[in-house]
Amino acid sequence: KEITVLDATGHTDADDDHVCDVCSGVASEQPTLVTMDNYAELGLSADYVGYRAIENMSHLYYFAECMNRQSTDWGNTGKEPTDVKFVLSKDIKVNEQVLDENGQPLASLPNPIFWLPVNMVFEGATTPIILDGNNHHISGLAKSSNHQNGFIDVLKGNITIRNLGITDSYFIVSGSDFSVGSIAARLYGGKIENCWSDATITASNNSGYPYAGG
Numbered sequence: 001k002e003i004t005v006l007d008a009t010g011h012t013d014a015d016d017d018h019v020c021d022v023c024s025g026v027a028s029e030q031p032t033l034v035t036m037d038n039y040a041e042l043g044l045s046a047d048y049v050g051y052r053a054i055e056n057m058s059h060l061y062y063f064a065e066c067m068n069r070q071s072t073d074w075g076n077t078g079k080e081p082t083d084v085k086f087v088l089s090k091d092i093k094v095n096e097q098v099l100d101e102n103g104q105p106l107a108s109l110p111n112p113i114f115w116l117p118v119n120m121v122f123e124g125a126t127t128p129i130i131l132d133g134n135n136h137h138i139s140g141l142a143k144s145s146n147h148q149n150g151f152i153d154v155l156k157g158n159i160t161i162r163n164l165g166i167t168d169s170y171f172i173v174s175g176s177d178f179s180v181g182s183i184a185a186r187l188y189g190g191k192i193e194n195c196w197s198d199a200t201i202t203a204s205n206n207s208g209y210p211y212a213g214g
Contacts, residue, residue, distance in 0.1 A: 026113060028062035031055065031086065042089050044134070051085040051132070057113075060092050060138065063131070064116045071121045081122060084129045088136040088164070095140030098170055103200050105142070105170040115143040115151070122157030123188070129157070133164025133195070140168055141199070146175035150185035150201075159190035169199040178203060 031052035032042065039046055042053045054060055063086050070081040094113050100106055122129060141151060148154055149171045152161070166182045179185040182197035 026061045027058060028065050029056075029058040030062050031059040034087070044087065044089055048087045048132070048134075051087040051130075052083070053089045054086055054092065055089050057092060057094055060094070061116065064118045067118055067120045067129075068116075071119050074122050074125055080125055080127045081129060082127070084127055085132075086130070087132040088134050088138075091136045092138045093140050094138070095142055097168060098140055098142045099168050099200060103198070105172065105200060105202070109142065112142055113140075115141045117145070117148075118152050119154045120152055120156065120159055120190070121154055122159060125157055127158070129159045131159075131161045131164065133162065135163050135165075137165030137167045137196075138169070139166075141166065142170055144172040144174075145180075146173065146178070148179045148185040149173040150179075150181040150183060152184040153179075154186045154188070155184040155190040155192075156186075156188035157190060160193060161191070161195060162193040164195045166195075166197040166199045169197075170202065171199065172202045174204045 031054050032038065034042060034044055034048045034051045034053050036046065036049055039049055042055070044053060052059075054063060066083050070083065073079040074081060094115065095109060098106055098109060120129065138151070143149055151166055155161070161183060164183070169182070171180050171182065173180040180201045180203050182199040182201060183192050183195050
């Protein structure tokens with residue numbers, strides 16, 4: 001497996017949860033490839049053989065970094081993405097709680113872990129990309145931005161996100177010409193199927209053309 005190691009001076013992970021005890025940075029870990037030998041052990045069906053099974057937060061951050069890296073490679077060199085099929089095998093919690101009882105972002109979070117900007121821009125690529133939530137949900141996402149903001153910032157190309165919930169999360173944006181959403185902030189030609197959300201999205205100080213949605 002590929003592991004991003006927290007090796008900067010002063011950074012520690014005493015409880016081995018892949019989160020830095022000092023800065024709350026997340027060390028990503030490559031998810032397990034689903035095979036005919038392990039799909040049942042992972043709690044999945046044989047339909048997901050060939051996918052990577054997202055079982056924890058480190059795997060989720062690997063997905064984000066992997067999409068950003070492959071999107072950049074496609075844009076710069078035309079290299080087709082190869083790590084393209086992911087499935088959640090469990091519910092994933094990033095922060096314990098980010099919304100109050102009224103659905104508003106908490107004024108402060110203890111040791112907050114902030115979600116990454118994720119760009120899935122693969123216009124013209126022929127390889128399909130799939131994120132299947134397998135009817136699981138991701139909770140505790142917290143992210144502020146002055147441009148695009150969502151679980152996925154930009155989704156463009158032959159991409160499908162399906163069977164995924166986003167709960168107890170918030171996405172805040174301020175500035176001009178912004179887009180904000182829960183599953184995706186901007187969608188160009190991809191597909192979002194059978195997804196749900198109770199996340200809070202907030203936009204302010206816009207002086208251009210705002211786009212807000214689910």
